[in-house]
Amino acid sequence: MSDPAPPPADRASGRPSKDPSAPLSIDFRGHRTMLKWHRGRRRADDPPFTASRIVEGMRLGASVEVDLVIHADRGFAVLHDRRIDRATTGSGAIAALPASYLRGQTLLDNRGRPTGERVLLLEDLTDLLTGIEIAPDALLQLDFKEDAAALDDRAVEIFAAGVAPFASHYILSCGDAAAVERLTSAAPGIRVGYDPCHRGAADAAIRSGDYAGFVDRAVSASPDAEMIYLENRLILAADRNGVDLVDAFHARDRRVDGYTVTRVVPDTVREVRRLLELRVDQITTDDPESLAALDFERLDDDTLTGRTDSGSRLVRWVRRTTGLGPGPTTTRA
Structure with missing residues (x-):
């Protein structure tokens, strides 16, 4: 994948103008x-x-997420799993692999074929962002996939140095509030996020129905978090029980991200429509382009409540709009 060309410049400001077709957001009611x-x-x-998509998103003003895992030299690899076998041309546990080895590996595509794009480390993000015109509202979420027990002084030092040049364009997230606190305290200017759904917390809230307690515990655990990341199934389970979790966090001056929509298919269209009605601030998705193509304002209730077999109104509407057929729908982070 080649590095995308920058968008045309706005004549008045000299800054790149936004691509109106870029899948950045949905306006609904x-x-x-x-x-x-x-x-x-x-x-x-x-x-x-991939470096090319990260750069493209930051130029356009997107909200982009990458994951971080600690490698043997105590820095951070931009990968999701603790092993690199499934996602790269390399093999082994990331915790045992030095930066030099990781830099020599190539990312695989969804069919397991080499992409030609190399594995990135945290400090490589600075190199990518240096020299490009970052849109003022572009935000790169760094989702730390480990916990505070994995951190030591060296890892924290490397993190702080790695994010310093573009701290205002980063938001750190993690399922461990202690890790969020330790890393963000060392990195002035970085924005703070927190995912309170880990360690069985989402399942416990759904089983008990104690959604008020869930909100209280989340806010108490990470008092500086501006964004709260919630599983969509939790938001929707609470909604079915008459509880608006999005509004509850808004009342605490937190914004809400609902995750994750992997494919745009009829079942997820219904879910996304309800998330929009609940005024969620952000939706995490593997297919922003197809989701942005849907006109939710024009999606009528008769179509929305149709059956999900191949003959239903909703299936026809989704296929007509996005060109997509059935497929996987949602996943956890």
């Missing part, structure tokens, strides 16, 4: 919901974590 490019994907068939 007066509320704007951002579309987050999960693992740096703009389309469902994109391989994750």
Whole structure:
């Protein structure tokens, strides 16, 4: 995948103008919901974590997410799993692999074929962003996939140095509030996010129905978090029980990201429509382009409540709009 050309410059400001077709957000009933490019994907068939898509998203003003895992030299690899076998041309546990080895590996596409795009480390993000025109509202989420027990002084030092040049364009997230606190405290200017759904917390809230307690615990655990990341199944389970979790976090001055829509198919169209009605601030998706193509304002209730077999109104509407057929729908982070 070649590095995308920059968008044309706005004549008045000299800055790149936004591509109106870029899948950045959905406007629904007066509320704007951002579309987050999960693992740096703009389309469902994109391989994750490619430099070209990260650069493209930051130029356009997208919300882009990448994952971080600690490698043997105590820095951070931009990968999701603890092993690199499935996602790259290399093999082994990331914790045992030095930066030099990781830099020599190539990312694989969704069919397991080499992409020609190399594995990135945290410090490589600075190199990518240096020299490009970053849109003022572009945001790169760094999702730390480990916990505070994996951190030591060296890892924290490397993290702080790695994010310093573009701290205002980064938001750190993690399922461990202690890790969020330790890393963000060392990195002035970075924005703070927190995912309270880990360690069985989402399942416990759904089973108990104690959604108020869930909100209280989340806010208490990470008091500086501006964005709360919630599993869509949790948001929708609470909604079915008459509880608006999005509004509950808004009342605490937190924004809400609902994750993850992997494919745009009839079942997820219904879910996304309800998330939009609940005024979620951001939706994490592997296919921002197809999701942005749907006109939710024109999706009538009769179509929305149709059956999901191949003859239903909703299936026809989705296929007509996006050209997509059935496929996987949602996943956890």
